[in-house]
Amino acid sequence: MNYARKLAAIGISSVLAVSLAACGVKEEANQNQPAASNNANTAGSNKAIKLRIMWWGSQARHDATLKALDLYTKKNPNVTFEPEYQAWDGYLDKMSTMAAARNLPDIIQTDAAWISDWGSTNRLMDLTNAINTKDVDPVLLDTGKYKDKLVAIPLGNNAFGLVYNKAAVEKLGITPPKYGWTWDDFFKFGKEAKAKLDKNKYVYKDLTTDGMYDAYQLAKGKGWPRADGKFNYDKETWLDWMNKFAEMRAAGIVPPADVNISDKGADAKLDLMIQDKVLFRNSHAAEFSGFDALKPGQLALVTIPQDKQAGGWLKASMYWSISPDTKNAEEAKKFVDWFINDPEAADILGTSRGVPVSKKIVSGLESKFTPIDKAGIELINKTAPNAQTFYPGPGIKNGWDKFDKEYTNIVQQIMFDKITPEKAWEQVEKLGKEIK
Template sequence: MGKRWLKSKGWAMLTLAVVLTMTACSGNSGNGGNQGSEPSSATETAAAGGASGAAATLSIMWWGSDVRHEATKKALDIYSQQFPNVKFKPEFMAWDAYWQKLPTLAASKSITDVLQMDAAYIQEYVSRGQLEDLSDIDLTGIVDPNVLKNLQIDGKLYGIPLSQNAQGLAYNKTELEQLGIPLPHKDWTYDEFFQWARDARAKLPEGKYPIGDTSTWDGFNYYQTAMGKPPIMSDGGKTFTLDKELFMKFYGIYDDFRKNKIVPPAELAASFLENDPQADPMASGVVLTRGATTGSVSALEQLMPGQLGVVNLQTGPAGGGWAQSTIFLSVSANSKNKEEAKKFVKWFIMDQEAGKALGLTRGLPINPEIFKELEPTLEAKDLLGKEIYDMSVDKALPFYSPAAGFSEWVDTYKKEMDAVSFGQQSIEEAFNKIDKLGKELAAKAG
């Protein structure tokens, strides 16, 4: 999910998001560089199904922090020790640099054999024909079948999920208990969430708010899909569905909340900066809840040690929220080492030694056996992330990323809804502009 994802967790996802500060979907800042991984021993394991006898050099690229870089290089060394015929040509960089470079490589059909991929962009690269179908890799017993089903694009798998991730809500458990406000509960509905916010407002002093405002597209998409309607974008962006009745109802509630000081005023909300000790809406003590993911909640826990509780996102008749991996290893459709690359990406999530080396650098490992090995060493912040996932998975809907070519629409959505928040236009005026642009982009995609 990316570092842009959750500024309201919102879609920031593309920019964003969010929020996700690590994110199992997220990219942290780090230094870029290349380093070859030389083989050092001839140990073999059956984990990857055995490597071919022919010598091969796999190029691989990923984004992340320096901690992730070092851990990944250790894993590559382990692979070359187990399979001495395979060497690596790694390249690693920060999130922004990665997504600036990848389109250039795609245009020249020179993407690395193996590459890290994010849920916000995988649909786009699949639509360009840049990623190999990995459906023939047997992940039985490693990845939950329901998770795999949600990850498929047109019935095929284009990325091996690396970690568990889910969207939930963090809340200031300590302060809510002190104020006598009931704690949020698992599988609460949208109606219960809205009423909880109204009731909590009555017990809060001036300058404090039970929930935050929302102006990004994914916040409403959660609501629309929870109510049993299609996602806003589907079929690669060819189908666009923005339900006006639900849109007017959802944002009408938030408009009422602004008037009644249930959410912060627009000027204050615009100043929030997640995970900043002074400007984070929760860490600053201004808002008692905010969006968090399995990957991002640890950063908030470090700002508010021992004070947090977590719950899954609000639900509707169809379910609610999402729980799946948002960060993957993919294989280039133009790779000349496809079979070797496929063996490697499966090994990456099932080898015990690699699992220990990688730790939580890409979130909670998707493989339950690896997680079991690491669990005794986990800190409270990491266990909160697992709690979000466990609470979310049974009601989770698929994770819906923006369709290719919809970045303009994502930005327009936020701009128009911010204008509503500041009282500069009506909800219906914003809907008409957003809906018009979405339909135009869908027609182009078709």
């Protein structure tokens, strides 16, 4: 599994794909001439076009996106959509299967961790100079590049942090964590909160396999575990992390392994935080509105704990990419341009994919930001001053695909008490030596 962004992706795919008829996006086309503007169909064509489009996210993101698609069709009556959407789990596997069959949707939501693999195999269209990005921060835009090709258009600014049930924490009579807290604070809070929780309630998800180790090693000043595509796991830090979570499993601060792997983030029925089984889980700022929709007014965000350095980072929340096999390339490009630049679209989408990338759009929306929007923006602002430089990972090349698969298996064995962290490290280190 890709390590940097594929957080909370352990388990069986929870596919929520819904048929076009069920979601209410219009299919009819007519012969009206599309409006000629920067953010609408300017080709002068009235040919009926249907664009397939796929994304992952929460129900809140699904609803907002579907409304935006409906608006685009109203502005461009000859263009309709065939949307496919689901939760995060299983999304990359589905996208990869489609790519292998040369059956990718015209427009696909992508993640930074995939750009190296997909860009190097020409599975994403080069969008250099094809989209109006003059109001997008150049540094953010560059995160969507593979070498000199722009293969992914950023859709939101984002920060990695933690979301927690503030209402439940306050009910327990515990002071909620504050921005800037440390890893020592994190482990101390776990013990304090568990002492006041019922037996089958837990403080944190077991973060052993959730990519959070990256944040821990960064905070210790040891760099990314896969820095520059090389094996850079620090033995002392890794064993410290694994042993601390083993202790927390034994103490009931985190759930037993069988409970933990049942979790699916932002799923109304399977998310452990939403089901009140844990108080905390990892999250991105862009995901907060989706979590809040499932537990309105009860949740809050906090930065990743720090140590010698910060543990959190900023990144683009996600991207739109276009399939190189699309038969509707120009219309797909126009849609992506419209999606990031049109004020009416921005009113609908809000911060469902993070803080919008267009500075002009953000300025126009500022007075309309909800408290939930502002919470996500605050996490970004609190993370930014000392944020780690985001590294999307090496992809699956040079043996990392085998490493990903085996690493997850090894760490799950630790969680199920099948192997000690020390014995597990021997296997991880052996795998690391196979990286080319």
